[in-house]
Each structure stands twice: as structure tokens, then as C-alpha cells.
Amino acid sequence: MQTNKSLNNSRSIADRFDVSKSTVFYCLKRVCVALNKEAKNVIKWPKNLAAVSVIQGFRRCKSKSFPGVIGAIDGCHIEINIGKENTCAYVNRKGTTSIILQAVCDYKCMFTDIFVGFPGSVHDARVFSKSPLATLSDEFFPEDSHLLGDSAYPLRKHMIVPFTDNGHLSQSQKKFNIAHASTRVAIERTFGLLKGRWRRLKYLEIHVIELIPQIVSAACVLHNFCSSDEISEDDILSENTPDCNQMNPEHDGNYPGRDREGVRKRNSILLQF
DSSP states (O other): OHHHHOOOOHHHHHHHHTOOHHHHHHHHHHHHHHHHHTHHHHSOOOOHHHHHHHHHHHHHHOTTOOTTEEEEEEEEEEEBOOOSTTOGGGBOTTSSBEEEEEEEEOTTSOEEEEEEEEETTSOHHHHHHHSGGGGOOGGGSGGGOEEEOOTTSOOBTTEEOOOOOOSOOOHHHHHHHHHHHHHHHHHHHHHHHHHHHOGGGGSBOOOOGGGHHHHHHHHHHHHHHHTTSOOOHHHHHTSOOOOSSOSSOOOOSOSBTBOHHHHHHHHHHHTTO
């Protein structure tokens, strides 16, 4: 817990608890394994009545909310220090080394799906295409629901992205984008809460690359455990948290993966604005 919560390095943590660095590392691995065994019970995709509750919750939580939302999705870069070898793949657009946490949250800022481990150089769309989410069937999206993603994601039946503002958007398209952004902000807030609670995720100085995804996923499990705490979210978010979602150039989902059903559905939703 202390390792994940604090920005202190393993040496200072070892000194604080009067143990060796190897003991800190051993305990960290054991705790991560234990937490990740519980992941499937704690980070769960909403189904049946839970899915209906999430869709209704997103609809109620904002005055300019978006219809039919079962989750908000985005990628968050976790900055890492993995030494000088094999770093090229991990260098992101900002020139730092990172791994990507792709996550979906509900309107209460609870994680409902996570996929972690791709190097920071990989585009969000490719991460999504390699994740289990990309192949989910209609049964996971009751009431013709969908995820909200930014313009880094492909436009699909179950993935609605905003219209690219090329300076010629109609009033309806502008209102659509405002409602989309206002609702999708839930995932940005969720990442802010995650890094606010577990400050180690602002910079992971772990040289064993295989352990890093385990640490990140364990932190997500802890985040959901803590979601019912009465700690003020504003207190957690008060520290400046890194921008998680400005690594990819903006576009309109116009690449292989955009489908006709997605175009038709987005245009149908547009009629509500």
C-alpha cells in the first residue's frame, strides 16, 4: 500500500519500515498478485439490471448528458523508468517513457474494464483493437448502448466518437459534441482520482517491466475498493495530475475500423440534438 500510494522510492520505504529493498519488492509482488486475483470480482462489466442502472446514471448525471452510454473509455499514460535498454517502444509523443492503461468507467467513476501493458508509443486505436473490448458482442451493450470515446477511437456501433470540428459544424453537431464531452469527462475524472489516490502511478520507477502492468491493475482494483469512501473527491483531485489523454492526434475515426453502422447510429443520435 505504501509503495503504491507514495512517491517515495523503495529505499526510503525500506528505511521507514526497517526492512531491506528486496523485502519491499517481494511484498509488493505478493500484494499485487493477491489484489489482481480479486480483479474479476471488483472490476466488472455491467450486465442486466446493473447495465440499465449505468445507462440511466449517465443520463441523469449531467444537464447536457448523452443518451445510451454504458461507459466512457480512454487511455492513460503511466510514466515509467525502465532503464536505458529497449526503451524506444515505450517513448510516447511527449518524449517520456510510459505504458498505457486503457480503461472504461461508469458514471460513478468506477472502473468496469481495464487493459494495461502496451508501450507508450502505441496509438489508442491500436490498443483498443487488441483489447477484448474490440470483440464484445451486442449482448454486452443492452438497449443499443455504447461507449463514448474521443477522436482517437474508431467510430462503431458500440463506440461513439465526436464530430471533428473543422470549422463547419452545424449547431446540432456542436451540441452533440458538447454533450459527448460533458458525459465522457467521467473517465478523465476517474484517472485523476486514480493518480490522486495512488501517487506512485505518476511515475513508476520499476525496472522489471513484467511487474508494471500488475502494479497498475492492482491500483485499479484498490481504486474500486476505495470508491465508497467518504473522502472528498476534490481533495484527491486537488494535486495537479498529469494529462492522461492528449497523446494522440485528433481525427474523426476515419481509418480502417470505422463502420457504416457506427455512422448511421451517430447520425441517428444527432437527431436528438
